[in-house]
Amino acid sequence: MPVVNNARVLFSSIPEGYPVPGKTTTYNDSQTIDTAQVSLNGGFLLKILDLSIDPYMRGRMRDPSVKSYAEAFEVGKPLTSHGVGVVVRSENPTVKKGDHIYGILDYIEEHQNYVIKEDLRDLQVIQNPYNLPWPTFIGVLGMPDQFHLMYDRLRGMEGVLSSKTKTAFVTAGAGPVGSLVIQLAKMDGLKVIASAGSEDKVEFLKDIGADVVFNYKTSKTSDVLSKEGPIDIYWDNVGGESLEAALNAANIYGRFIECGMISGYNNPNGVPVRNLSNIFSKSLSMNGFIVHRLQKKYATIFYEFLSPLVASGKIKHKEEVRQGLEEVSDFILAVQKGTNKAKAIIHVADE
């Protein structure tokens, strides 16, 4: 049965606030593909298995004339994101049938069943010595978690984890980034305060060892930090009110690691922060980063360090997997609103 459906999820229009399923992005199954005959022109044919749904995707749903770190989605074309696929045919000598491929930014996995790639530019063949499930490579071992290397780098850079560094605060703690940061901080012996947006997620924060956990929708971040702070490290995935609370609760020489600010992604005016004067009055540092600027530098050490910890269960992780490209649009909205249960993954197809 070489002629099969090639379902796609298309970017259809630029949203104002939250993306609207069926309007911002649409599921489309009008295409077919002859997987045995389609011309590869020296490239290879990839069957998409699993796709990552991440907060940063909202930033790509913009007017393409606005420059940013990740390219804008193109109206009428399939979405792209990190993902894992398997090679079903190849004319490229560096890639063979059965290879599993992970994609980095820009030239990554399309939201469709099949895609033809020219070469491995911005893609990599996954080495899987511990036989981990493939979705692991877009969950705990996926793009977001490679952020941990930045954590590590910061830690080493100026001896942050001196005896004076005692307390870390992590927002979006149940997400793939936050949950890994929490576990690394606990390995370093820090007291960890962590927040999330549902009771389920707060339970997970306890499971992974955070010392102080709370639901920011029912407890005020500033109240928790007043009681449990001051904080020496703030890992920011949220911005806005959480960042304001963290600035007020920061210790002298506190370090803020700016990984994301989801509170502002769906607000065209941005979310104001009014107490930045803490940066100088407390001699704080803030460092922002984007994983794809560091990925090539850190990928090898990242997999070597983290894969065995994941395989042995020392690092815990949690995914919410939904089935089929039909679910992409709703899942994107859930991630923006924080109503997903854990790291969001679309299982597109079995091998």
Added chain:
Amino acid sequence: MPVVNNARVLFSSIPEGYPVPGKTTTYNDSQTIDTAQVSLNGGFLLKILDLSIDPYMRGRMRDPSVKSYAEAFEVGKPLTSHGVGVVVRSENPTVKKGDHIYGILDYIEEHQNYVIKEDLRDLQVIQNPYNLPWPTFIGVLGMPDQFHLMYDRLRGMEGVLSSKTKTAFVTAGAGPVGSLVIQLAKMDGLKVIASAGSEDKVEFLKDIGADVVFNYKTSKTSDVLSKEGPIDIYWDNVGGESLEAALNAANIYGRFIECGMISGYNNPNGVPVRNLSNIFSKSLSMNGFIVHRLQKKYATIFYEFLSPLVASGKIKHKEEVRQGLEEVSDFILAVQKGTNKAKAIIHVADE
């Protein structure tokens, strides 16, 4: 004539917005002092010569229950700030008559004619090998300028001034901090964009070599930076709108040095910044600092490096000197509003 007036400037009430001369602070000449007879209890008697009026003083006019880097002024007591005095009598063996004394934060020069000090805690005897005028030590060589060491430190820390660092933007460029930073940046071969709030000040920015100068009250910062940027270093004395413009105009890996945010000092609600997402999307760093945390570490190298450059005229500087403690309250307001002409100094008395 040993019995003389001891005029004082008292902190009288906590202001809401801008300080109000005669209400927030009041001039009071009801005291006298017998300079020949007053008991020193092993300390020394200092005659105040020159006092510094600085933006940060607004932050000390607060409810003392609110903690911050500089202690709150006490209602009913004289203001304090950096300054220079001369010893007129001493019972302390480490201090002799005729010594000139400079004060660091907390235990610094009172806004009154005479003050008795117990010891040199947080004070230092000024070494003046180049016979510079005493006000120089609270102007270009005063507290604010010691910030340059932080600039230097940042510069060295990660090779900021690599070949990729081309453009710096400095706000409050005509002030003692900004004007020194501009001149140091020019020594390093950078293109310097600088802003100030009056035509006189903008003229001074030209005099000291800034490449692009503008009055932020008549030109929009964001327009200037769009044309002249992107910027690799932002030296922030202002916060608010200037900081937002700098975030939008920053280059990837830009460095923000957070020295002050005067735009918010007189606004009880703070000034919002809405585009902090640039910190992660552009991998920016922001470092805040307060001079008194570094002063002891850097004071010697600072004076050794800068004094000859000032003495030879290689580093230019400008002060606005007003005469007498009666002028303190108005001058404080002028500095908060930016209507002063240059670094604000009160000449209290001749030797």
